[in-house]
Amino acid sequence: MKDVKDLLPHAKGDSKLDQQKSLKALNEIAEMKNCTKVMYFESRKRKDTYLWMSNVEKGPSIKFLVHNVHTMKELKIYARNVEDEKEMKKKLKMKKNHIQNGKRFFKRKKKRNRS
Secondary structure (H helix, E strand, O other): OOOHHOOOOOOOOOOOOOOOOOOHHHHHHHHOOOEEEEEEEEOOOOOEEEEEEEEEOOOOEEEEEEEOOOOHHHHHOOOOHHHHHHHHHHHHHHHHHHHHHOOOOOOOOOOOOOO
C-alpha cells in the first residue's frame, strides 16, 4: 500500500483500523488530519480485498473489489517524484521567461584585446 501512497502527492497515512470500528471512524480520522478524501483497503477473511474511496465533506463513498496487487518493483516502472517535477517546472518556467524576454541563456565570452 506504500506504493499507492507514494503516487499521491499529499497522502497522509495512518495505522491499521480495528475491524470492530465502523467505517464512520475513517471520516473522524480524516477530519482530525484535515483530509477531504479517504482511501481504505479492507481485507475480509484473508480472501477478498476491497478498496473504499470516499469524500469526507459531503460526498458519497464507493467500494471496489481488488483483483490483483502488484508492487512498483514487479512492474519496473519509475514513479516520478513530486519534488523533482516541481523543480523541473521551475526550470522550464525560467527558460520560457528568458525566451519570451529575449535574454540569452549563455553569456558570451569577452574577446581579449591582444596587442
